[in-house]
Amino acid sequence: MSRASEDSNRRMLRARDAMDRSYAEPLDVPALARIAHVSEAHFIRTFKTTFGETPNRYLQRRRVERAMFLLRSTDRTVTDICMAVGLSSLGTFSRVFADVVGEPPSVYRRRGPLAPVPSCFGMRWLRPGSNTAVSEKPGAASPP
Numbered sequence: 001m002s003r004a005s006e007d008s009n010r011r012m013l014r015a016r017d018a019m020d021r022s023y024a025e026p027l028d029v030p031a032l033a034r035i036a037h038v039s040e041a042h043f044i045r046t047f048k049t050t051f052g053e054t055p056n057r058y059l060q061r062r063r064v065e066r067a068m069f070l071l072r073s074t075d076r077t078v079t080d081i082c083m084a085v086g087l088s089s090l091g092t093f094s095r096v097f098a099d100v101v102g103e104p105p106s107v108y109r110r111r112g113p114l115a116p117v118p119s120c121f122g123m124r125w126l127r128p129g130s131n132t133a134v135s136e137k138p139g140a141a142s143p144p
Contacts, residue, residue, distance in 0.1 A: 011036040012050040015043065016058065023062045024086040029055060063087060064100040071109040078105045 015036040019027060032055055033043035047055045063085040070081045082093035097105045 008046055009050060011038060012047055015047065015055070016051065019055070019059050019062060023059060023066060024084060026086070027059060060096050061100055064097050067093070067097060067105065068101065068108065071105055072111070078109070081105070 015032045018032065018035050029040050029044060032047075033040045036043050036046075038046065044054060047058070051058060053061075067081050067085045070076060070084065071078070074081075076084070078093075079090050082088075082090050085093075087093040087096070094104055097108070101108055
């Protein structure tokens with residue numbers, strides 16, 4: 001691996017770590033590109049090449065992962081969880097959640113609390129697949 005490639009990977013990891021750490025805060029491509037010290041267009045292209053999904057999709061999936069945990073382990077309202085994971089629209093939250101998980105948040109919650117299993121198994125079983133179709137823009141068609 002070349003020095004330039006290592007540097008690029010390090011920059012993308014820095015931005016992804018910021019998304020993991022601050023998923024509930026307003027994050028946009030310009031802010032993430034600044035963290036990675038690259039242009040916005042270069043950031044989007046390089047992030048997708050490095051991690052296999054766009055920054056927007058990755059952030060949506062991270063937010064849904066956290067929401068999944070909160071829905072099954074707390075009695076907070078769906079609206080409260082929506083706001084807690086960084087989304088301000090319940091409609092958008094429900095749509096994105098259903099796109100990633102395959103069912104709406106209220107249906108997911110009805111499955112009941114999480115069973116006591118080792119956390120490594122639970123995280124693997126509950127993590128939504130990164131190859132699940134999530135629209136990048138409102139109204140965009142999902143891939144076939």
